[in-house]
Amino acid sequence: MRLAAVLVSLFLTFAAVAQQPLKSDTIDRAITTTQTAWKLPGIAVAIVRNDRVIYAKGFGVKDLGSDNPVTADTTFQIASNSKAFTTAALAMLVDDGKLSWDDPVRQYVDYFRLADPCAESMVTVRDTVSHRTGLSRHDELWDNAPWSREEVLRKIGQVKLNKPFRTAYQYNNIMFIAAGEVVSHAANMPWDDFVRTRLFQPLGMNSTFTEDAKWQSADHATGYRYDWKKERISMQPPIDTNTLGAAGAIKSTARDMAQWVRLQLNNGVIDGKRLISEDALNETKMPQTVIRLEKLSRDTNPESNVMAYGMGWNIQDYRGELLVSHGGALNGFRSHVDLLPRRGTGFVILTNVGRGMANVALRNTLIDILLGYPRRDWNAYYLMVDRKADEADAKEIEERNAKRIPNTQPSHPLADYAGEYESPAYGTAIVTLVDNALVLQWSRMHLPLTHFHYDVFNAVSEPDDVDEQVTFGIGAEGKVKTLTFFGETFTRK
Secondary structure, eight states: OHHHHHHHHHHHHHHHHHTSOOOHHHHHHHHHHHHHHHTOSEEEEEEEETTEEEEEEEEEBSSTTSOOBOOTTOBEEOGGGHHHHHHHHHHHHHHTTSOOTTSBGGGTOTTOOOSSHHHHHHOBHHHHTTTOSSOOOOTHHHHSOOOOHHHHHHHHTTSOOSSOTTSSOOOOHHHHHHHHHHHHHHHTSOHHHHHIIIIITTTTOTTOBSOHHHHHHSSBOOOEEEETTTTEEEEOOOOOOTTTGGGTOOEEOHHHHHHHHHHHHTTTEETTEESSOHHHHHHTTSOOEEOOOOHHHHHHOTTOSOEEEOSSOEEEEETTEEEEEEEEEETTEEEEEEEEGGGTEEEEEEESBSOHHHHHHHHHHHHHHHHTOOOOOHHHHHHHHHHHHHHHHHHHHHHHHHTOOTTOOOSSOGGGGOEEEEETTTEEEEEEEETTEEEEEETTEEEEEEEEETTEEEEEETTTTEEEEEEEEEOTTSSEEEEEETTEEEEEO
């Protein structure tokens, strides 16, 4: 009896802590501590509890070198947090009777293909938004290329699957582009128009856009990259997001995103109006694909035991609490949306420098504060995790360079490598000889090729975030016949 009384007392104590009124200055200190630790130019946060926005504030500046402050109404690119908007749009179409989660993709997008005929015959709408088609990322097809959404989907159909269908989690933006095209065809309107009229407008998200031009003309932040070796922040030249579309083109504010969080926590209802049925919306947060917690992901999620991907959401435990969340990374912006459905609590974090672990550190800190958990220095922990990941990447390059065989020469004069090379998926790569050095042009990129050894060259461009090797292949007749780039083989015309 005495033990039972103690346990009840402890339960009531923890419950009381978790339900204490939020102290704004506690949140302020948590945010500014994270901002300082990670050298974040700007950050905006909004918190929802019990269907009320209880906190919405900005810190720092939109642009380095200026005193333009970030506010709760400053627009950031939310990147992959666009994916949950796409699955919410699909849920609305399920409610409308215009599609089913397990309909074949080809029923709506007749030009959709996968290189594996068996996978192509079975791939469903659900598969495209749960990262289990067997395709690896191939982000080069949209982030450095001038092609339309349809062209990208036609090209990805030429790429070999690197995993058997439905056997593994492999994050894939292009499959979400396909899901956006399913929305367009099922609704008979572009994905951009659907999410604007069916989600942004009813939610009062008046500062939320999919178009780059509208974002540029709004009160927006500038994205930055971080060089961990030099500890230097510099502007990130943005790439166009139109092709990315349903996978990551949305730009929004902390205040607008708070409305999105309210809709999610309130099971599809906003201010008494139902936009999505509870069943259809909750289906997006049901585990679909297991995420194996390998070494890096376990380091990133030290308080989690299991993790899965739903449809546009990660689902995991955090200190025994159900956590539904997603991150976003694009053009020097990072975003995080986190839902604690059983507590009626959620929040959004928006930052304008490419340091994603900063958002995870703040995410964990905010959960601990909001739920009354013991505090931990998450900034120190994730700075260590971040540094380990950077050092691992650097070591990989060092190991690659250590394999270089010195004093070798290309097998042919440099002029023999010049020409046009074709890939069914990646199109044309042109190699030219300029000032006695080779240059590779593919899509928007012009990459100088520096000799590594034999017929292998390095292609490095910091602005394009490219550090690849280009390997030329010699045919049986002794002539330069192929080049391999981004893991794809291009054949000389």
